[in-house]
Every structure is written in C-alpha cells, then in structure tokens.
Amino acid sequence: MTTVNQSNKQVIIFDTTLRDGEQALPASLNVKDKLQIALMLEKLGVDIIEAGFPVSSPGDFKSVNLIAKEIKNSIVCGLSRALEKDIDACGQSLSVADHFRIHTFIATSDIHVDTKLRKSQDEVVEMAVKAIKHARKYTNDVEFSCEDAGRTHIDYLCRMVESAINAGATTVNIPDTVGYTTPTEFGGIIQNLYNRVPNIDKAVISVHCHNDLGLAVANSLAAVEQGARQVECTVNGIGERAGNCSLEEIAMILQTRYAMLGLSTNINSQEIHKASKLVSNLCNMPVQANKAIVGANAFSHSSGIHQDGVLKGQNTYEIMTPESVGINKNKLNLTSRSGRHVIKHRLGELGYQADEYDLDAIYEAFLRLADKKGQVFDYDLEALLFFDQQKHDHAHYQLDYLLANSGRNIIPNATVRLKVGDQSITESAVGNGPVDAAYNAIMRVVKGHKIDIVDFKLDSKGEGADALAQVSVVAEYNGRRFNGIGLATDIVESGVRALIFVLNNTYLADQIDEQKSQQENIVGV
Numbered sequence: 001m002t003t004v005n006q007s008n009k010q011v012i013i014f015d016t017t018l019r020d021g022e023q024a025l026p027a028s029l030n031v032k033d034k035l036q037i038a039l040m041l042e043k044l045g046v047d048i049i050e051a052g053f054p055v056s057s058p059g060d061f062k063s064v065n066l067i068a069k070e071i072k073n074s075i076v077c078g079l080s081r082a083l084e085k086d087i088d089a090c091g092q093s094l095s096v097a098d099h100f101r102i103h104t105f106i107a108t109s110d111i112h113v114d115t116k117l118r119k120s121q122d123e124v125v126e127m128a129v130k131a132i133k134h135a136r137k138y139t140n141d142v143e144f145s146c147e148d149a150g151r152t153h154i155d156y157l158c159r160m161v162e163s164a165i166n167a168g169a170t171t172v173n174i175p176d177t178v179g180y181t182t183p184t185e186f187g188g189i190i191q192n193l194y195n196r197v198p199n200i201d202k203a204v205i206s207v208h209c210h211n212d213l214g215l216a217v218a219n220s221l222a223a224v225e226q227g228a229r230q231v232e233c234t235v236n237g238i239g240e241r242a243g244n245c246s247l248e249e250i251a252m253i254l255q256t257r258y259a260m261l262g263l264s265t266n267i268n269s270q271e272i273h274k275a276s277k278l279v280s281n282l283c284n285m286p287v288q289a290n291k292a293i294v295g296a297n298a299f300s301h302s303s304g305i306h307q308d309g310v311l312k313g314q315n316t317y318e319i320m321t322p323e324s325v326g327i328n329k330n331k332l333n334l335t336s337r338s339g340r341h342v343i344k345h346r347l348g349e350l351g352y353q354a355d356e357y358d359l360d361a362i363y364e365a366f367l368r369l370a371d372k373k374g375q376v377f378d379y380d381l382e383a384l385l386f387f388d389q390q391k392h393d394h395a396h397y398q399l400d401y402l403l404a405n406s407g408r409n410i411i412p413n414a415t416v417r418l419k420v421g422d423q424s425i426t427e428s429a430v431g432n433g434p435v436d437a438a439y440n441a442i443m444r445v446v447k448g449h450k451i452d453i454v455d456f457k458l459d460s461k462g463e464g465a466d467a468l469a470q471v472s473v474v475a476e477y478n479g480r481r482f483n484g485i486g487l488a489t490d491i492v493e494s495g496v497r498a499l500i501f502v503l504n505n506t507y508l509a510d511q512i513d514e515q516k517s518q519q520e521n522i523v524g525v
Ligand SMILES: CC(=O)SCCNC(=O)CCNC(=O)[C@H](O)C(C)(C)COP(=O)(O)OP(=O)(O)OC[C@H]1O[C@@H](n2cnc3c(N)ncnc32)[C@H](O)[C@@H]1OP(=O)(O)O
Pocket: 020, 023, 053, 055, 056, 057, 080, 081, 082, 083, 105, 106, 107, 116, 117, 147, 177, 240
C-alpha cells in the first residue's frame, strides 16, 4: 500500500484515466482492459487510481471491484454523485480493498447549481455534507470535488470547501471542469482558498484541470505552486472533450524542473512510454506525433543544426533524456533538412568509415532523394552508398530526360533522351507497359548495340509506400552476361537506370576488348 506522503514537497498523483479518460472514448473498455491499465498505473507509481463510477453500470461496478481486489500498491477510488445510492455502490464495489477512497462531488458554480442541479446554494452545501458523512461510513479516505470550481464564486467556494472539510473530507478537489481559467487566475483561486478557509490544513487540496483551452497542465502547475498537493490527471491527457491534465507532462515537469520547483512525485518515469502505448492502444486513441513526452517526435531531431548539436552534446536540444521516460534512444530523422554531420554519423553507425565514401557526393544524392521521399531510411542511405548514381555522371550513356505514360485507356508510351558520348539522342516508343516502352525507346537510341534482356527483378528498398524501387537487370551482349542495378523513387526511372547501367558496362567491356586487341596487335607487330 502506498503511504501518501503529504509533506509539503510531495505531489500526489491521482490518475483518472479509467474514469474521466474512459468517459471520452469512442467505445468503453472491457473489464480485462481496465484491469490491464490499472496494473500498468500501479507499476507507474500512481498514488490513487480512480477506477470508475460504480453506480453508472454493472460493468463499471464489476471492474472497480476487480481493480480494488487486484491492486495492492496504489489506493483505488470510485466516483459518486452526492447521492446515497451512488456512494453505496462505491462502498460496495471497493470494500474488497484494505484501503480505498470514495470520491463524491457536486457542482458549485452558479451556472451548474441553477441550470443543471436546479437547487439553491444552501441545498447544494447540505447535499455535499450529507454525502461526505455517508461516505465516511465506508472509509476514512473521502474526497470531495466542487465541480466547475473554476467558474464558482470564490465566497461560495470557500464556504463549500470549509463545510466539506468539517464534514470529514480528507481531500478537497478544485476542478476546472470546463478548462476555462488561466494559470494566474487558477493559481489565484488556490491561493485564496489557502488564505481564507480556516480549516484548509486539515485536508489535501487537489486540482483537476481540463484542457479546453490547452491550459490543463499549466493550470495544474500554477495550482501546485500555490500549495495544491494532489494533481488529477490521465495518461496521454485523455478525458472529456479536449481531455484532462496529462499525467506524463505534469510528472515530467516536476521531475525535470525539480531544482526550481522542489516538488516530487512517486511516478516511476521510466514506465511512462509503456503506459502511454498501452492506453493509446487499448483505448483506440492515437497520440499526436508532436505531443510532449510521449509523441513519436518528442525525442526525434529532424533538422541539421539540431542533429549536429545533439551529436555533439545531447543536452543541446534535449531537456530530459529519452531513457528517463522509457525510450531507448533519441531518433535522428534523415530529411532534406539534415546536414552532413548526421549523414556521416549514421553511416558510421551502419559500419562505414569516412574514407570509404565521398561525403559531399553522398550528401548531394541524399538531398535529391530526400526532396523526393521526405524521410530517408537506413536502407536508402546504404543504397545511395552502393549505387550512387553520381558515378554515372562520367559514363558514356547518361539519362537526360524521361517521360513515361501509362493508364487504363492509353497505349503505354515513353520518350527518353540519352547523352551518348558528346551526342544527345531522343527517341520515343510504345510498349506493353511504361517500362517496356522506355526500354524500347532506349533500344532505338542505341540501335546497333544489340543486347537481350534475360532477367528483370523489381525490389522495394526502405519502408512504406515511398520506399525506393530497385531494379536489377541481367542482359546478354556478345555472348556475355552483364548486370545492372537502378535505384529511384519511381519504378520506371529505376528500370531505365538499370538498363543504362548495363549499357555502360557493355560499353566499358567493348573498350577493354578494344584496348586488348590493340595491345595484341602491337605485340603481334
Ligand atoms: C464532470 C464529470 O465528469 S461528472 C462525471 C460524469 N460521468 C458520468 O456521467 C458517468 C456516466 N453516467 C451515467 O451512467 C449516468 O449519467 C448516471 C447513472 C450517473 C445517472 O443517470 P440518470 O439517473 O439517468 O441521470 P442523467 O445522467 O440523465 O442526469 C443526471 C442527474 O444527476 C443529477 N446530478 C448531476 N450531478 C450530480 C451530483 N453531483 N450529485 C447529485 N446529483 C447530480 C442531475 O441534476 C440529474 O438529475 P435530475 O434527473 O434530477 O435532473
């Protein structure tokens, strides 16, 4: 059992992924999924797990009950309205645990009291007091929330908090239910409560912020800076509408800025990445790539200046290590914004020494590829190294222009312009497909140079739909076989480059043969 340290420096992490988070899912979680998440939250070091709202359905009752049975190192909690039947359902589902919390709430803002509850302020205070007293019959760990506290008149909020503590609430939660406040304003509410509520030291002050204006984490932080010592949050920030304060963000703020804030939590931050993945997968709620801490790009660097900096010293662009949140290593994405330093580093990691390649030539080829593909993967880089088409710049046959057309209702045709020595020759042809048409056009360019294609293989190199196409061609020429490889983002271009590769090899073979026969003639003379 976690003993919640209520010293001034400890912030209690109350996770409501299974209650507030679950309320907002496209489909509710089953009991097994909820237990799996609860076990993960326990491992993560969450102090309080709000497991559900037992009165709301038999399924929720059952899962709160099961979680209360299985979880030993976090306090399990259930939510209830300020109604006896809700509190009884909570008490019954939770009583299998040695220590559990009942969380009861009622709204306190004028708009909720008048419009939704249709009660007077006095009646609402009375309901809260009665509910807290009833909950205390089940447990001495009772939390009371003033729903929509962020829009509640401060005088009434002070009165409600004081009454709740007098009635036996051990934690009083101040939710910004609709994410309306700003950090200064919300911090001010907490400060006011500390200054004005006489019995405030008898309870832990908690906050529960929603993210409608993107301020849930900032507001929670402002509150703890003013003395709140419990933060209610969810993994990946899921929850009603725009969600709740994100657990990983508040936990990592307190951890990363400990020197300034002096506040800590029991969160085992190395479990954060796994917890995020589990919640995202089971809840069918993808995490946006640029989400702080857990987004796919949170520890990725994409631009050359950043990558160079990180290679020289990780803390140039990382304020926390990926390992601290359970990610093995940062990622250096190879894009057209990357520079030579990262290319050299990546090639080094792949086992290539700097003296084995021409960095400037590889970098140029890399940029051309990156402009076409976006992201360049390791395989692409290795392929560039092997098949760097720069080397064909001095070749006898060079591709200058290629246009290939194909489709359902047209005859595939292609136009190719090749540089052949000092000449530039353009030819067009049709074929049974765009590659065949381009090959026929090339054969016209090199007419008289008789080669027969005996094998043509197409391979995809790299990842995803934008992988490189690699074509390998085997051709016969003068009774000998020649190989050629072409690599491009476009299949037709890749095929054409493979054939040109073959043509250059045959041309070189002819030249070598010619030199040999000249030497033989000289020797013969
Ligand atoms: C801010 C929050 O996240 S609050 C938690 C939200 N979570 C949920 O709503 C959980 C899922 N909810 C449910 O399963 C259902 O809404 C139930 C079982 C809770 C209630 O269902 P119903 O009895 O059919 O009522 P319904 O949801 O339509 O309306 C809510 C009623 O509760 C009342 N109510 C709302 N909050 C409270 C409260 N804290 N204390 C007492 N009564 C409340 C409303 O005024 C309304 O009462 P009325 O019928 O007299 O007008």
